[in-house]
Amino acid sequence: MARSRVPRLYRFVRDRTAQAEPIGVVLVLGLVLASTTVVVAFGSAAIGDVQSRSELDRAENGMTLLDSRLSTVALGDSETQSVDLPTTSGGYTVDPDAGTIRIVHRNYDGSNDATLVPNTSLGAIVYRSDGASIAYQGGGVWRSYEDGSAQMVSPPEFHYRRGTLTFPLVRIEGSGSATGKATVSARSPGQGTPVYPDEATYPNGANYSNPVENGTVEVIIDSEYADAWGSYFSTRTDGDVSYPSSNTVAVELISIGTLGDFQMPPETQGITVRGMDSGHSLQDFSFTVRPQDTEESSFANLDWSLYAQQGQRQFEIHVGGNGVNDCNEDVALSLYYSDDGGDTHHGWYSDDYLETECGEVNGKPADGDEIWVDVDLTPPNGTADLNYEKVKNDNVHFKSGSKTLASDAKFDDHPPDPGVTYTSGDDEDLTLLTRHYFAKIGPGFDLIVADGNNAGIGESGSSGYIYYGGSGKVVTYLHITKHNVTAQVN
Template structure:
């Protein structure tokens, strides 16, 4: 039998065990100190930053009392880390407010171009600041709003009591707030006849330059649903609000909002590019086709190859017919010039050619489209149909082992789909027999390859598409080419590509604030109308304008489109000292 060891060996083992135990204890204690110390430091930093935000929010509240005349002076302690820098940065950021016309985006009035200034708390990568009547925070992860600025949009009224900051460059823990001067009324201005309410034309454009520009942009987007964009290179956020106008019906086969861009028609060989018209109120295209295929653009028009417009053109820039086979059968209205091949029609000296003073860019519906996307994604009727399935938070058409799926419902039915990506041979039927209107949101792309969407009944179907629309050998049909029953809207992110023998009946209305919505068609037909940005009509691309659209509402009667009727802008400077 093997012995477990002598007394000496057991004693040595006890010593070794004790040493190992002490080593483990020391290492463990060191780890606890190291990691626990990091955790404690993180908690302390978070508490310090939170205290800084809270004191800056209190500063915001007291600054508002002073700025709006409810108090002559206020004091506040700017708490936080003792190692942080507190300062008045009088030259930090600016706000520009202009009124521009809708024809060429030209500035008609500069209401203010004002330096905002800021009261800042800086420690390491963290900045907490009061600016523009709000409190903002920036870290390596980006910028966020802590409390909202003085920017109030209600209904169609924008109130902007702008608060700017001046004072001592460096602050101690305590800050005293006083008003530098009385508020200055910028709009309306009783001394200027052209600065009155209500606003009757144009659009109001507000641009903010700030190190917190992304948070400003997020605030604009969440609180107004206006046309909002951010420019990372220039660190600006921009919001555009349009004055009320009646939404123009779709009055042309092609309508481009892209100032500076062009509509290009280029058919080569035996492949014509063809623009004409029909009237679905009186019958199908075959029964009512005519030569009223108007083309309207805020930019230019270039016709090459066998490009033919059976109708008139209206351009906010130039019109060029570069080949002998190019032809415009109606009138030509241009803003900056008309050129034509000697054998093309009409010639520049024709009485059908005239110069005009620009073309309005038209309406940007992207705020309305985004609002419908958000509303229907949050609350819809998906639970009432077996044709939509959910998997992992994604909603798609459920064909149930068949090639055909049907969506139907009562009046006001709303469906949400993450995307529409149908396989060859599949067909989606939208039955409107029991509904005057059905709305369908597509959260991403519409991609139809060798597939069909068929609308049945006499109701209207409206698609709201967040991203791109692509048809490749696909068919989107409405009986007798009644385009007014089908509207497919896009956002500022939407481009449209129709190719390879596709056929689309309806209205494609894809707009954004900058007009950068590309529309391309090749070897395919559209029956209805297209409103987009830059357009490229290639070989075999034809658009047949449905004249019935001239009297149709572009959006539902009760649509809520962000507008501005009343504008109130004032500027008050506060001074901040120790």
């Protein structure tokens, strides 16, 4: 009997299937091997990254501990300290040349600069691994990353509060390096060396003394952690922070203006108000005016002002009176302000708040021959009210032009303002008025002395007192000391 033949299509499929089985096994094995290789490769990289970050974190913790210990050495609380740093695959080293600092008092005399701290090395104790670093520098701890960015881990010894800058310059000297386990030993000769205030003098012979007057104080730091230094300066102060070049940061603080007791400047010169805080930050402003000869029995023609101008803003304080010859005579006081260049103005006037006084001068008993006027522009609330009216004719400096009284004198610029719109004949407290207009013309201006009609005021015998809160851009008191720390990495 003849055997039946298998269809050709069946035989074709059967043969192909038989060949595919070993090929499939090979493909599966290949995929498994490839997947394993990828997993191992990426897994190893991930594990390496985790290990690297872990080591950097441990090094950071070690540097933070180092910071707390070395600060006691740097600031004289301890003569020596020794710190064991974590074991890592990176390296620790003392770099006495890492970073520099310079401090300059710009325009200290109105036109010239004085270098308070010349270019000085800060030094650092540095940990480096895989393109990243952590450093103890300037009394703080800083961390940099592979992409070049940097951040502060713990703050440096730079302390700014309410106009006082205290800056112990911690300088790291020494040598040594180690990979893996490391120990840092540090010592200091003792208390720091004063830089400011100090017996040293400016080029013009003035002492390095507080309060700091004129110009600005600029701190310039060159460091691979400059960005982090700058962020810290911006957080701690409202000073002007700039980046003059790569790895360089500078912070500039304004020196405060006249503060406290002052001698009345001569005519055309002024009382400098600088760095005043926003709002009603003026706390106290008073002064005494005397005749040209302090023993004169009268003011020949009392017509005297302090004025300031900032662009379109004009401000004038006027003290006046004709024929002021006797003790206890009334003296006129007026305040003038314009914010449109004098087209309209706010005017406030009193003809009986001030009066002449007589008394002992230079050790002589009062005999009617000594006369003066005490002007307190910030008396206790309720002590003095001024009337809203035209006062431009009373001015010494801002006298010409339109005499129009502003009809929209509304006080709503600052939180203490009452939100009132004043019209002719209204009264307001003198202290509120003075603080309001100082805030309007501020934060920096000069109150210039102006004598009218040969008023005969003796500025050399006149004086005053001014006090106001400073902004976060101001440095009033500067305390700089140098602290050298010798470190050894073993």
